[in-house]
Amino acid sequence: MAIEPTIRFHGAAGTVTGSCQLVEFGATKILVVCGLFQGSKTEKELNYRPFPFDPKKLDAVILTHAHIDHSGLLPKLARLGYDGPIFATPATTDLCSVMLADSAHIQESEVDQLNRRNLRRGRETVTPIYTARDAAVAVELFRQVRLGAWEGAGEGVRFRFWNAGHLLGSASVEMEIDTGPSAMRLLFSGDIGPRHKLLQFDAKAPTGWDYVICESTYGDVEREEADDSVRRNILRSQVLNATHPNGTSHPLFRGGTHAGTADRSCPSDGSRRRYQMSNHH
Numbered sequence: 001m002a003i004e005p006t007i008r009f010h011g012a013a014g015t016v017t018g019s020c021q022l023v024e025f026g027a028t029k030i031l032v033v034c035g036l037f038q039g040s041k042t043e044k045e046l047n048y049r050p051f052p053f054d055p056k057k058l059d060a061v062i063l064t065h066a067h068i069d070h071s072g073l074l075p076k077l078a079r080l081g082y083d084g085p086i087f088a089t090p091a092t093t094d095l096c097s098v099m100l101a102d103s104a105h106i107q108e109s110e111v112d113q114l115n116r117r118n119l120r121r122g123r124e125t126v127t128p129i130y131t132a133r134d135a136a137v138a139v140e141l142f143r144q145v146r147l148g149a150w151e152g153a154g155e156g157v158r159f160r161f162w163n164a165g166h167l168l169g170s171a172s173v174e175m176e177i178d179t180g181p182s183a184m185r186l187l188f189s190g191d192i193g194p195r196h197k198l199l200q201f202d203a204k205a206p207t208g209w210d211y212v213i214c215e216s217t218y219g220d221v222e223r224e225e226a227d228d229s230v231r232r233n234i235l236r237s238q239v240l241n242a243t244h245p246n247g248t249s250h251p252l253f254r255g256g257t258h259a260g261t262a263d264r265s266c267p268s269d270g271s272r273r274r275y276q277m278s279n280h281h
């Protein structure tokens with residue numbers, strides 16, 4: 001009897017962060033992305049729970065892009081003994097070498113603050129989800145795969161990347177699983193960017209899939225078409241607004257997180273402006 005692959009969703013299910021899909025085919029186990037849960041305290045606590053699979057038994061990890069809600073638990077995977085390849089495009093590899101170290105720094109400093117409070121209140125201290133050292137170990141596991149190049153991920157499974165137009169290096173994953181006379185074809189979309197951007201090509205992928213696993217964070221949002229001139233005008237008005245004495249600015253593209261916020265002091269007039277940082281527009 002032919003073996004059927006299974007896909008389990010261990011994150012970004014009922015919430016929009018912590019993307020993590022486990023593909024199993026016979027003895028082959030492949031993780032597609034391994035993201036950090038971000039948002040409310042309840043969501044963040046999910047990062048501390050054990051993985052619902054054994055990291056040491058994975059054959060490979062395939063990463064669609066560097067955003068932390070897709071890559072942010074890779075250092076935890078390395079900390080728990082995963083030492084196989086993490087396949088990613090060259091640009092994703094470069095971004096992750098900076099962003100995972102930054103994420104580790106955030107984990108360590110947040111836990112440091114929490115532990116100071118815990119000590120004052122006589123509570124037990126906690127350990128960070130991972131450290132800068134774990135992030136460095138994870139980065140060493142990265143294997144660069146160029147767009148369009150087939151790569152084996154485990155017995156009976158191969159994949160190739162397609163440009164997803166979402167972030168520098170972002171990719172969708174075409175996966176072929178050797179289920180019989182004709183291979184099963186899957187597409188993991190990863191986050192997909194809007195069309196007509198100034199600095200990136202539009203998303204691209206073939207058709208004829210057996211299954212498409214599609215990110216749908218903004219699936220219920222109808223976006224207006226925006227060509228180059230519309231985008232330039234939006235940027236122009238936002239820059240003018242931001243430089244006005246009472247102005248505010250949003251959004252500012254940032255690679256590290258999804259839709260975080262940050263305060264910035266304005267020394268010239270002493271006022272404080274709130275900057276909404278988002279990477280989905």
Ligand SMILES: [Zn+2]
Nearest residue numbers: 065067166191
């Ligand atoms: Zn993303």
